[in-house]
Amino acid sequence: MKKTFAxxxxxxxxxxxxxxxxxTDKPADGEKGSVxxxxxxxxxxxxxxxxxKTYTEKTGVNxxxxxxxxxxxxxxLTSEMDKSGAPTLFVIGNQAGVKQWKDYAKxxxxxxxxxxxxxxxxxxxxxxxxxxxxxxxxxxYGIIVNPxxxxxxxxxxxxxxxxxxxKAVAEDIHARAAELGFDAFSSSDMxxxxxxxxxxxxxNLEYFYEERDAGGWTECPASLSGKxxxxxxxxxxxxxxxxxxxxxxxxxxxxxxxxxxxxxxxAFFVNGSWEYAAVSEAVPNATMIPYYCGVxxxxxxxxxxxTENCWAVNAKASEADQQATIDxxxxxxxxxxxxxxxxxxxxxxxxxxxxxxxNGFLNDAAKYTDNGCYVMDWATNYQPNVDDYRATxxxxxxxxxxxxxxxxxxxxxxxxxxxxxxxxxxxNK
Amino acid sequence: xxxxxxxxxxxxxxxxxxLLFLGPVVAAFAIGFVWPFIQGIWxxxxxxRLISDAKFIGFGxxxxxxxDPSFRHAFWYTALFAVVSLVLINVLAFAVAYVLTQGIKGSxxxxxxxxxxxxxxxxxLGYIWSMIFDGILSRYGTSILMETRYxxxxxxxxxxxxxxxxxxxxxxxxxxxxxxxxxxxARIDGANRRQILFRVTIPNxxxxxxxxxxxxxxxxxxxxxxxxxLTAGQPFLIQSDGSAIKTTEMLALNIYNTFYSxxxxxxxxxxxxxxxxxxxxxGLGLLQLSYTRKREVQQ
Numbered sequence: 001m002k003k004t005f006a007x008x009x010x011x012x013x014x015x016x017x018x019x020x021x022x023x024t025d026k027p028a029d030g031e032k033g034s035v036x037x038x039x040x041x042x043x044x045x046x047x048x049x050x051x052x053k054t055y056t057e058k059t060g061v062n063x064x065x066x067x068x069x070x071x072x073x074x075x076x077l078t079s080e081m082d083k084s085g086a087p088t089l090f091v092i093g094n095q096a097g098v099k100q101w102k103d104y105a106k107x108x109x110x111x112x113x114x115x116x117x118x119x120x121x122x123x124x125x126x127x128x129x130x131x132x133x134x135x136x137x138x139x140x141y142g143i144i145v146n147p148x149x150x151x152x153x154x155x156x157x158x159x160x161x162x163x164x165x166x167k168a169v170a171e172d173i174h175a176r177a178a179e180l181g182f183d184a185f186s187s188s189d190m191x192x193x194x195x196x197x198x199x200x201x202x203x204n205l206e207y208f209y210e211e212r213d214a215g216g217w218t219e220c221p222a223s224l225s226g227k228x229x230x231x232x233x234x235x236x237x238x239x240x241x242x243x244x245x246x247x248x249x250x251x252x253x254x255x256x257x258x259x260x261x262x263x264x265x266x267a268f269f270v271n272g273s274w275e276y277a278a279v280s281e282a283v284p285n286a287t288m289i290p291y292y293c294g295v296x297x298x299x300x301x302x303x304x305x306x307t308e309n310c311w312a313v314n315a316k317a318s319e320a321d322q323q324a325t326i327d328x329x330x331x332x333x334x335x336x337x338x339x340x341x342x343x344x345x346x347x348x349x350x351x352x353x354x355x356x357x358x359n360g361f362l363n364d365a366a367k368y369t370d371n372g373c374y375v376m377d378w379a380t381n382y383q384p385n386v387d388d389y390r391a392t393x394x395x396x397x398x399x400x401x402x403x404x405x406x407x408x409x410x411x412x413x414x415x416x417x418x419x420x421x422x423x424x425x426x427x428n429k
Numbered sequence: 430x431x432x433x434x435x436x437x438x439x440x441x442x443x444x445x446x447x448l449l450f451l452g453p454v455v456a457a458f459a460i461g462f463v464w465p466f467i468q469g470i471w472x473x474x475x476x477x478r479l480i481s482d483a484k485f486i487g488f489g490x491x492x493x494x495x496x497d498p499s500f501r502h503a504f505w506y507t508a509l510f511a512v513v514s515l516v517l518i519n520v521l522a523f524a525v526a527y528v529l530t531q532g533i534k535g536s537x538x539x540x541x542x543x544x545x546x547x548x549x550x551x552x553x554l555g556y557i558w559s560m561i562f563d564g565i566l567s568r569y570g571t572s573i574l575m576e577t578r579y580x581x582x583x584x585x586x587x588x589x590x591x592x593x594x595x596x597x598x599x600x601x602x603x604x605x606x607x608x609x610x611x612x613x614x615a616r617i618d619g620a621n622r623r624q625i626l627f628r629v630t631i632p633n634x635x636x637x638x639x640x641x642x643x644x645x646x647x648x649x650x651x652x653x654x655x656x657x658x659l660t661a662g663q664p665f666l667i668q669s670d671g672s673a674i675k676t677t678e679m680l681a682l683n684i685y686n687t688f689y690s691x692x693x694x695x696x697x698x699x700x701x702x703x704x705x706x707x708x709x710x711x712g713l714g715l716l717q718l719s720y721t722r723k724r725e726v727q728q
Contacts, residue, residue, distance in 0.1 A: 082481050101478075248567075395673065396667050399575070
């Protein structure tokens with residue numbers, strides 16, 4: 001009896017080891033195909049889990065949605081793609097991603113979902129012209145402003161039409177911060193939770209104007225000229241030197257810039273349209289202005305519009321799964337109910353039948369475009385070896401923030417301009 | 430009539446049952462260690478993005494790994510860190526253990542308190558200590574991310590804080606095992622405290638020293654979480670050609686960063702680095718073991 005029990009126990013133990021290997025996500029119906037979406041946006045998770053369930057109830061197609069933790073998408077994607085039930089729908093957000101994952105991306109040209117797009121502006125192609133991924137939302141970034149505070153300081157939004165105007169207003173507010181009870185810019189922390197606002201977003205103004213001079217980029221350029229570094233410096237200096245936080249305290253962060261803006265401690269906040277929901281509650285008339293940086297003709301600048309949210313369909317999934325995935329995508333962007341829920345989270349979707357946007361900042365972006373201003377597209381998406389490139393830039397900016405000497409600015413320039421070429425070479429080995 | 434030796438072997442119930450009871454552990458070891466290890470070596474010879482999709486390319490990855498200046502920098506930095514932390518951790522842990530075995534009041538409380546840091550995970554520790562260091566350094570208008578030496582000594586302090594308690598427990602066990610009659614004999618023979626410590630106690634705790642130096646040496650080399658959370662390699666030295674040396678990046682973090690950079694060859698290079706890393710840590714560990722083992726005495 002004892003013996004039998006011992007054997008039984010041992011067997012259970014051994015079986016337990018293999019339990020993890022068991023296949024649990026087999027498609028319920030081989031013919032029908034199933035969808036596995038590896039989601040990139042954590043804030044979208046709740047909405048799409050619910051939509052996935054609705055879709056399954058409606059059509060019987062199995063929809064599995066997994067959301068990668070913030071900042072771990074590439075790791076999660078790498079390990080998930082290796083499994084037998086790999087994602088059928090995933091995100092290729094920029095040219096670097098295209099380079100890495102193009103072999104796994106189905107050519108979306110001519111598919112039903114491509115027909116639904118309202119613009120080609122957010123699509124990503126590889127060098128052979130294959131449509132690797134298509135935008136499912138877009139965003140814009142710039143400088144978020146609290147007009148009420150600007151007026152309290154005795155200025156008006158009309159004064160801010162270029163860098164000169166922005167500088168005058170910001171420096172005046174900073175000089176009188178004690179008397180006014182608020183400062184010009186919220187903190188520009190350089191820790192991982194905030195540095196992308198500068199190394200990813202503000203850096204775009206330099207890339208964008210270079211790109212415009214070159215007549216547009218279609219692939220990552222091997223090097224930069226750095227022609228607009230002075231303009232980047234203009235805005236960056238204004239930002240760190242007219243702020244609630246001294247530049248020397250920015251390296252490890254710990255200041256909550258969003259909260260500083262929401263509580264009326266700062267009039268300017270460098271960020272993007274995804275902040276609208278959080279910010280508009282406290283500052284309902286918050287508006288977004290372009291990166292004014294002293295470039296000629298910038299009175300005609302608009303916001304930085306683009307996306308890193310682009311859907312790709314796994315080319316190595318079965319035909320049935322690919323079809324099911326595309327059907328699901330079409331449903332998400334055409335069904336009035338589903339698209340309304342998506343738009344609520346995403347701000348806007350570039351699809352003909354999708355619900356209209358309620359995001360104030362994206363509406364600002366549209367207003368600029370309607371007034372004939374140029375859109376600053378996201379040239380930043382071309383950043384080669386993006387994590388390394390940005391980390392190096394952060395390190396250089398840290399040194400510069402601590403001591404704004406010419407030598408330290410030279411190092412920032414080196415990291416910004418020459419670093420691009422170095423990372424380009426590394427990424428294209 | 431001669432009995433079958435195999436049959437005789439299996440007659441022993443311990444032998445018969447041993448296999449069954451070893452089974453789960455062997456299976457776990459094979460699945461969780463041996464197989465990934467073999468696969469890792471194979472992948473270091475491949476170009477791959479997904480491990481199920483690897484293409485054999487020979488030793489190119491190893492050449493690229495050895496040519497990488499950041500890898501060489503990380504090696505020397507790690508070696509320096511490992512040596513400094515090895516010495517400091519063991520000297521301090523032994524000192525604490527020695528004091529706490531002298532029968533002073535509250536020894537047990539102190540032992541618990543010293544051991545506790547070891548129960549906190551590396552990432553959490555890294556972030557907590559970065560706040561502590563910055564709390565102090567910001568008074569002087571700087572930060573742990575601004576200077577290599579801050580990062581180095583910061584990490585040393587963090588590791589001392591975390592590891593001393595653990596090594597202390599091992600040393601206490603060793604010290605308590607030193608035979609009392611031997612110590613008494615030494616005292617009667619007129620040895621002073623210093624002589625007793627160096628001539629009797631330390632030779633008798635050599636087994637503990639072997640284990641502790643082994644653990645602290647390999648820990649020093651393998652360090653990853655604390656390194657990533659405390660400085661993540663900052664500050665960088667920006668070279669004139671635009672490349673950067675991550676001055677406080679250790680080997681494990683260098684391998685991790687290589688793996689996740691976006692070049693299509695980088696996962697293979699990272700894998701090659703990992704194999705080199707294994708050979709290095711295993712080699713050093715074995716060398717150190719054989720060196721200190723020779724100095725152990727039989728009681």
